[in-house]
Amino acid sequence: MKFGINSFEIETADTVIIPVMKNKVFELDGFENTIKYIFHTKKFKGEVGEIFTFTSSDNDKYKNIIFVGIGSAKEISGEKIRNAFARSIKKCREFLSEKVYVSTTNIEGFKYTEEINAIVEGIEFGDYKFDKYKSDKKPQNNIEICIGNVTTDRVKEAERELNESITLVEATLLARNLVNEPANVMTPEALSKAAGDAGKEYGFEVEVFDKDKIKELNMKAFLSVVAGSEKPPKLIVMRYFGDKESSDTLGLIGKGLTYDSGGYSIKTNEGMLTMKSDMGGGAAVIGAISAIAKRKLKVNVVSVIAAGENLISPAAYKPGDIIGSMAGKTIEVINTDAEGRLTLADAVYYAISREKVTKIVDIATLTGAALSALGITTTAVVTNNKEFYEKLEEASYKSGERVWRLPEFDEYKKLIKSDIADLKNVGGKFAGTITAGLFIGEFIEEKPWLHLDIAGTAWRDNEDGYFSKGGTGAGVRILYYLAQNGY
Structure with missing residues (x-):
């Protein structure tokens, strides 16, 4: 066009x-x-x-x-x-x-x-x-x-809005394309290359860590999830510093499972058909930082994706295993299909401890419970900060991407406590979206934090309004406006 x-x-x-x-x-x-x-x-x-x-x-x-x-x-x-x-x-x-x-x-x-x-x-x-x-x-x-x-008096304002809208379209369609690629094409290596290409095109720095560096960082939870795959994992770090005078940095952490079989807690065939979309959060943060950089927003943003595959092999992690994490917390594995929160735990801790982000947003196709609760129209949110969530609501209004805040009462936190480790990766059959979010919240070091579960909003099974069948690019525009609003 x-x-x-x-x-x-x-x-x-x-x-x-x-x-x-x-x-x-x-x-x-x-x-x-x-x-x-x-x-x-x-x-x-x-x-x-x-x-x-x-x-x-x-x-x-x-x-x-x-x-x-x-x-x-x-x-x-x-x-x-x-x-x-x-x-x-x-x-x-x-x-x-x-x-x-x-x-x-x-x-x-x-x-x-x-x-x-x-x-x-x-x-x-x-x-x-x-x-x-x-x-x-x-x-x-x-x-x-x-x-x-x-009218003549509105032309300049209209042109500015037009240019911003075109940028947001480009960034959202970038995310859609990444999600729609089949998993045999969109591997962890391919996702890291896509991030690098976007960095060159839109003007942000990209650093990709290989498996040896990930081991050096002691990202044991991430490595446990990807142990069953022959394709090596990648830790993708994207940096944009548009405000050199500010020490505030927004961390955008996207789930990057380029394919998720469920591991030994294996999904049904039907459940696996769309699992190429399990890196929808990663695609969203690539798209968001691309738009932020192209529009030269006066903000600092670091985006992180722990990219890998969750597959079955003799090396794969198993239900009942006790695994470690970069933060030093131990985790009892209840279900190997609750893998996204494990990779995000290491990714958010890396962003806080190494990149020194001051506020953090993680975005992930995380739980079927979010789909059951809110359907395909609304993204579930868990947060520890009311003011931060209000900023997200402002961004939601501008983008049209609906959000809904879920409770984070202490009673829910008790559900992810393990008898034999610090935490367990599943809190039981109830409140699954909340306990999954709160599991990630155990690694955010009390920083202002938003968790966006886009399991329902990142994919359409059929053409619907301005959504085509497949990936929706959910998260790109709302994250852009969150950054633009000064988060």
Whole structure:
């Protein structure tokens, strides 16, 4: 896609997209009678995502008109606009459009810049598909899109918002692509190379530690998880320092299991089919730091991924084992499929002890319990800091990525205490998302901390709104806005 603000006139477009509020008749030069007709006949009401199309002609020039509903004024949100424009761009593809004019609206109580952001993200995300390995795929033309009706006094602000939105789209689609790659391609080595390539493109430092260095760091929990794989693990460290005057550094820690069989606590075949996505948290932090660096935010960020595979072999760890950790805590292994929290324990402790981060966010496809509790629409959060969580909520509003804070009462912490070690990696059959988060919390050294469980939000089994089937890129935008807001 090629976007511009007022970049061409509506007369030169072959397709026009007009967002319409529910049951609100409006005037648009040349289309007044058509607009009155479709509302009068109730062929179109302006419900969210509703589409009405027709073709107009003027001096033998044909133009496709797409009315897309965005709901009533009181219910309009960035998410509804994203979903509406995801449908619109699919209709543009049906029309073989080349030049598309988007008529912006003046929505009372809704920020103008948020509308532009939602339009761009809805179009780009709705147009995305992962067809890299299809031999019969057809190339798509690069549609030129004008976001029009922007008044002169708003052009500069609109262009800034447009450029930021394009960056966030790039970073989110980077994460989607990483998640959608099959596990035989997206190995720990490949993930570390992808991080390195992103660092070169977007402007941040990348250091990758091999197995010997990981052993030297005494990351025993991480090494236990990956012991069953022939593919060597990688510790990926990404650094961006945009505020040399500040000693504050935000740590973004992403789960990086490029494949998870469950180990000896093996998953079902159905459960393993999507386990290439178990590095969705790692993909999110690569995408987030890419956007942060490209936009040159005045913040310091260190991202860490403990990348590896959880497989079965004679060397693999087993239920009942007692393993160590970089922090020196001992862990009783109750279930080898509760492996992500073990790798994250070492990764967050590394970020705190070696990289000296002052606040920490870990993000992971961690528990099926999160999916059971909150479904595919909302990310579960465990935190030790109310103010930090409120910053995340602000970022959630801007990104449209929903979050919900779970309790962290002391009674839950008791569930992960072991009789024969310091901790156990499963707290029982109840409150699984909470106890998994609190297990990681045992390694954060009382730093302000957020744990984001994206097990439900990182993947879609079917196309849904602006989500394609597969990886969603969950976490990229909310982490970017968290950093931008000063965390």
